Amino acid sequence: MEKHQVGSRPHVALYPVMGLGHLIPFLELARNLVSSHGFTVTLITPSWNVSPLETKYVSDLLTSNTNTIRQVELPQIPSDGEDVKDVFTFVLDQISKAMPAVEQNLRILQQPNGPFSPVRALISDLFHASSLDVTDSLGLPNYVLFTSSTAFLCFMLCVPRLYLSDGNEAPPFSVNIPGWKNPFHERDFPEVLHNKSSTMFHGFLRLCSPLRAMKAILVNTFDALETQTIHALLSAKVPEIDRLPPVHAIGPIIRSVDLPQDDxxxxxxxxxxxxxxxxxxxxxxxxxxxxxxxxxxxxxxxxxxxxxxxxxxxxxxxxxxxxxxxxxxxxxxxxxxxxxxxxxxxxxxxxxxxxxxxxxxxxxxxxxxxxxxxxxxxxxxxxxxxxxxxxxxxxxxxxxxxxxxxxxxxxxxxxxxxxxxxxxxxxxxxxxxxxxxxxxxxxxxxxxxxxxxxxxCAVTEREGSSFESMEASFSGLVIATEK
CATH class of the missing domain: 3.40.50.2000 (Glycogen Phosphorylase B;)
Structure with missing residues (x-):
């Protein structure tokens, strides 16, 4: 889409987690924002714990979008010499330590002195929800791209009340997911919630709470897949959730092709x-x-x-x-x-x-x-x-x-x-x-x-939209379409 010159296109920053399950939807969203909706994109990526395959995916995207997608790589985080207790907690700690560098780069991206226009929004991964403090200080809208189902989003929004309540509800816990025939029982919860004294348990709770304060939550799903769950969240008809930002289904975001293989x-x-x-x-x-x-x-x-x-x-x-x-x-x-x-x-x-x-x-x-x-x-x-x-x-x-x-x-x-x-x-x-x-x-x-x-059909309807109808097709990024 060449309707707008690069310098006049709306500019958003994407901050993914470097794990293929999270990274691929971010890269495909970046590709879609550029090709179908006239955006420019800056990818903010860590330089630690990155696999060769993840590097290859990012490199492939940058090579095929040289003028419209660029990368900002965060510096290495110095080791404090402590043993890694578990990967989950280690990743959260590394993300927290990287926030000053994230803030510094976002400040630079807000300045009108680069090839792209000043950045107007950040789309962060669930694991990067702590970036909310940074974007609030910068006056920058912060969105989450939720790389799992709306049902799991609903569950995560319920978790703080479930585990931090005054004890009104005795275990075993269950959550009623709108549109589901049966409750979601504690025995099926993610393993990190099975041991309430573990660092992973408290780390998971740390991920859940900031979701309610985001500008909007973009979910990699589509209406026909999770109709009742999506509509319940949109209409705020989930009793366990007292505050909810706008939730928008923007999927399915999937790989259209594989990376070229060495063999x-x-x-x-x-x-x-x-x-x-x-x-x-x-x-x-x-x-x-x-x-x-x-x-x-x-x-x-x-x-x-x-x-x-x-x-x-x-x-x-x-x-x-x-x-x-x-x-x-x-x-x-x-x-x-x-x-x-x-x-x-x-x-x-x-x-x-x-x-x-x-x-x-x-x-x-x-x-x-x-x-x-x-x-x-x-x-x-x-x-x-x-x-x-x-x-x-x-x-x-x-x-x-x-x-x-x-x-x-x-x-x-x-x-x-x-x-x-x-x-x-x-x-x-x-x-x-x-x-x-x-x-x-x-x-x-x-x-x-x-x-x-x-x-x-969901993708065809979205791809047929123009730059001017961005609000309708990628609702929630309203701020990024302002001229």
Whole structure:
């Protein structure tokens, strides 16, 4: 969109968390703001704990938008020499220590002496909600891009009252999510809330409270997906929430294409193999960038896939050791998978040990089911491409996403863990057979196809809007459209 010269375009700063589940929606939002709505964007990113893949995603965006998107990298945070108790608390502490640098950069971006016009708003990640103090001092509107569901947003808005009340409500706790058939029970809450004396528990509470004070909350969802929940928040009809900023569904924001892979020949071989499979005959198994399994669980997955007789593409990113909490990202498949497994499934199964082109796989007509950890990005991508889900939640809010997939939208089935905490080979075989060729699977496929059409309609309607109708299509960024 070239209607406005770069210097006259409205300018917003985006402050994402460097983890792919959070980073990708921010980068895609930046791309959309520039290409469809005439904005310029400054990405504020940390320089610590950044993976090569995250760096590659940012670099790809900057390369393809050299005149309209730029990056401001925050300086390294000096170490205080203390041992890291847990990653969650460590990240929150690092973010807090970076706030002076964030403020300094935002002050510079407000000045009318650069190639972009002065910045008019900050869109921050949930984890960066503490930036509210900085933006208040600068007179800069602060929005949150919420990279999960509206149902989980509703839950987070209820959490302070739930845990900081005067004790009127005795455990076990539950939350009534508008539009949900059943309450969301404490047993399904994120693990950080299970131990109320932990630093992670109090860190999570720190994330919840500032949400109410934001200029607006932008959610990566769409109306047809969470209609009643969105409308309840918009109309302030959630009794547990006493104050609420405007909430706007601006999704689904998903990757349109994968990053170019280093192994081009491997990618071509994968495509040729998928092209040779019948429609909806392949199971795609992937648990996200952090979805590491124990050796015991990997063996059960392998034997379940083998027993199913189905075609499959399985991504094994590494091994976790549940006994000592360590992980190993360098996987030698022959040392962890059952003896002879790879030779027995040769021709009908592919095991990948590196980054997989998830968009290319899910969009291929040969793929008929997605065994997923229920991360929100993966869930939206499955919806976009109309692929039923075998839900296998691992951490964070994924249990809530699983309940939405299975009970609310009925677009998938759950792989149920046994008493030993593992999804056994027989359970995996059974749920795969149901989703691929059972009555439950046929219903899930039908519902998913309908939901996919609604997702595409939501994006088409938004992309057809002009710069002048920005307020209608990305409501909440009103301040950024002022001329």
């Amino acid at each position: 081009r020949k491997g990618e071509e071989r994968l495509k040729m193999w998928l092209d040779s499979r019948a429609k909806a005959s392949v199971v795609f198994v992937s648990f996200g960038t952090r979805g590491l399994m124990s050796t015991e669980q990997l063996i059960e997955i392998a034997l379940g896939l083998e027993a199913s007789g189905l075609n499959f593409v399985w991504v094994v990113r590494g091994i976790s050791n549940t006994k000592n909490g360590t992980s190993n990202l360098e996987v030698e498949l022959s040392s962890v998978l059952p003896e002879g497994f790879l030779s027995r499934v040769e021709g009908r199964g592919i095991v990948l040990t590196s980054w997989a082109p998830q968009v290319a796989i899910l969009s291929h007509p040969a793929v008929g089911a997605f065994v997923s950890h229920c991360g929100w990005n993966s869930t939206l991508e499955a919806i976009w491409f109309g692929v039923p889900i075998v839900a296998w939640p691992l951490y964070a809010e994924q249990r809530m996403n699983c309940l939405s997939i299975v009970n609310e939208w009925m677009v998938g089935l759950e792989a149920v863990k046994g008493e030993d905490g593992l999804v056994g080979r027989a359970e995996l075989q059974s749920v795969l057979e149901k989703v691929m060729d059972g009555e439950e699977g046929r219903l899930a496929r039908k519902n998913m196809e309908e939901l996919s059409l609604k997702a595409r």
